[in-house]
Amino acid sequence: MRTKEIQPSNLLHKLSPTALGWVVFAILLGSSSAVLGLLYVQASARVEESIHDQLRNLSRLAARQIDVAQHESLTSREQMRAASYQAALAPLVEFHLLLPDIVYLYTVRDAIEDEHQYLVLDTINDPRIAAIAEQSERPVRLSPLMESHDETVENAAFDITMASGETYIFPEPRADFYGRYLGARSPLIDQNGRYVGYVAIDYNLKSFDARMDQMRFSGLLALALTTLMSLLLARLAYSMRLQSMRQLAKIKAAESVLWEQKDRAENLSKAKSELLAIAAHDLKNPLNAVTGLTEILIAQRKSLPPERQDEQEMEILETVRDGASHMAKLVHQILANEGLEAHGLTFDPTPFDMAPLVQKVVEFNAQRAENKGITITTEIVRGMRCQVDPTRIQEAFDNLVSNAVKYTPMAEEKEIHVRLEHLGRHARFSVTDQGPGLSAADQAKLFGKFQRLSSVPTDGESSTGLGLSIVKTIAEMHDGRVGCESQLGAGCCFWIELPLLNG
Template sequence: MIEQHMHDPEDPETEPARPSSLDWPYSDAFDDPRTLFETLPDGYYETDLHGKLTFVNDSLAQILGYSRDQLTSHWLRDVRRHMLRGPMRELAEAGRRICHTQVASQLDNVAVKRRDGTTRYLQISIALITDLDNRPIGYRGVVRDVTPQHQVEAALNQQVALMAVLRQVDAELNQTLDAELVLKVALNAALVLSHADAGYIALFDGDQLRVARASGPYQQRPVSCEGGIVGRVLRRRCPELVQDAQRDADPRSSLPDTQAQMTLPLAQHDRLIGVLNLETMDADRFTAETFDFVNLLTTRIAAAVANANLYQIAQQRLKELRGLYEQVSALEQLKTEMIRVATHDIRSPLGLIKGYIEILRLELTDMLQEAQVGYVDAIEQSIKRIEQLTTDVLSLERIEMKRGQPTERINLIHVIEHAVSDHRHASRQKAQTLYTELPDDTLTILGDSIDLVEAVGNLLNNAIKYTPEGGRVEVRLRQVHNRALLEVEDTGYGIPADKQAKVFEAFYRVKTDETRRIMGTGLGLYLVKRIVERHGGRVNFKSVIGQGSRFWIELPLVHAEALPQT
């Protein structure tokens, strides 16, 4: 029985049998409940089974922008269809469902166009009207204007969407330091957020502002910083939203059809680096909310562009440094080769000179006067100094050519004994006591025995040279935890406190009244430091002027030896 009353509200020709009027008897306590709904702030309506309005209250008429008579008149059928064009199908489906189930329904956020052309969003309840025999004879319901809530919800959804875009832009900008990609991502994000028809990012190149990335018919030429909205924004360093660009006080926009324009400065750490300019032919697109979000975006754009520029500069500097390094390396190689050749070439004639001097001393000693003997001594001393210098230079070259840590397993005790044996004669010539204190057990390290003998020998050579006759030089070796500790201590002249910071520098010599005439090249301690560091160790010293010096070397052991710890 209910089935026969189903209808299509969009087809007025299909009318089921019904009473001629909706003045039917009600089963509730009111003779006519319409009087109650007249007092409601919400809209109230009644329709026949075809959806034709038969009654509306004043509130609904005000919501829709029509009079009550207009809404219930037959000639407004087309207007009603226009007004409800969007939700008509949804309303028809709700009517059919209610006829089947006789259960009231509700539609939310139904978009309705008012007479003045504006759109309102309504919450519409739909219930079935039945006669005393429970037969459907129409519909009724309450209409509530939820446009404010809808607008708030839409604004919140827009805020969420815009924040999602900002997060996405942040992620994309943080993933690259390529300047071109940064500009592409930044401009695309600005266009999406603002719905602009065109836009560009211009960056300063010296004193000129040039378009770096554009979307639209812009020319790749310098942008004027003097006039127009762009010039004004740059002068004031303040973003602007111009809703009517054609009527601006200085309407020099980039495109002729521009109706609205937003221009925002790009600044990083109070330094102006460029400008973001967006334009549209539809002024309604640029709202205050959109402008605020684009303004947030400019902070990210400025930081990303600045970082990309710094990276680009750093890459250029790195390229230049690599080029310089290659040049310096080539010069260093050339210098090393020249020193090596010169040193070898010097040693040959030096040996010849030394041989002739020895012959002169043997054959002409009785014939030489005291002054002439002094000349020969001076020549011999100079020859010794040149020999020592060439030896040190060749040692330095040999050490510099070596790469990586040495891997030879050696007994450090044998190294010490070798070095002490080489210098014992020099110590005896100065009537010095050369004392050694070595452990009984083996101290094994990974090292280069030739280099280590030279390092220990340089420490002994210095101790003997800078200790007066009759002095004492001590060499001690012991284990401290998992390291070998070698100490060379003397009772020599000592090193002044103000000169101690440079003792390990190449070619540096400490000159005092007592040491001024002592020969040296200034490379001995420098070589010691280089050798020890190559072995993964460290060297240091303490010295008191007039009391002597103590130098010590720490080297890592291959494994901890079972010795008493000190």
């Protein structure tokens, strides 16, 4: 008996092991680099936005330190020695001393009648501020009261912003002997609601540059780890293709002998299992390395004093860590599903009381639900025994409960109800949530492999699209069945029915 000759069906099948390895490496590294680049751009934009928000708030706080009526009374340079000038300047000086990253802090009167601007208050006139500048080797130039100060802003938006009472942030940083700094201007409004001038604050960007350097370092570290992971996966693809080609050559050489063909098929199955083991080993170590290294970095950052902690950097590190954890979970579920399908009957059933097992699953998920403000209630009928592999069944039950927690919105009034009841000759385990529910289109795709539904997790959790497929496989291994009842917007009820002993 001759077997049908195996013909490659697509381009990938025609690639040599070396070419396939390079293709896999290029795809993985390219996609990972694109994702890391996008994350870096988004993080940079967030850091820049946070700097703008911080500067806007500082500028508004500085404006609140100023008594506008007192400010308007300062009209002559001779008043600089008067107590009224010192009283008006003192709040700005104290504000400046609290924030050493401030480069310049001064006020300007906008004299509409002669279309000129004049300096009124400048913190550099205070000896303490001047001393700080001298210690930093910055040139100190005092700013006399009513000195002409016609600041040129090549942006019509400046006048519009001042007239509207809002704060103006310069679109680009400026640089001088003080370094790089970003400026903001907040209007001064008198008691009649009239715009009379503004407070100017220029903020040193050295802290922003340090945060950007930290993000670049984190990005390079993530890129290095991604490159290593891509190389390992490419090596795995090379090994798989090489092994497959060798096995294919052996099958073709022995195609005229039926028993030899059977032996070759068994060898292929064994090779598949070996390759899956290689995949588990080769993927586990780099993924654990990524997770471990990011955990170390996160722990180091958390140990820093609060003022040195960087929220944006922590977000990037947590994104890398969560991505590696998600990939590890995906590999685990793929291998678990593959193993269940290939060896579906090789489980260890035993008579088992369902109630303690359900209670254990509920307790395992209770803390995560509580963290989201969700209450898990139970209704458990005790004494029902089924012929099951408890490890497999617990995995299926846990999948349904954890899914309910994952897709239920965070709110104190939300509730998940877990029930174990007697239903004819079956024990029925069900989980009812108050999540977004499923559309008819989503319900049609349930329990299939890699199915992604329109509902998304509510607290950043990950989803691989394999969990419900594994639940269905486990239930069918025990001569049971699964199902779902749902209406869009009204939550879901997922259930598993298992035959009762002596039911």
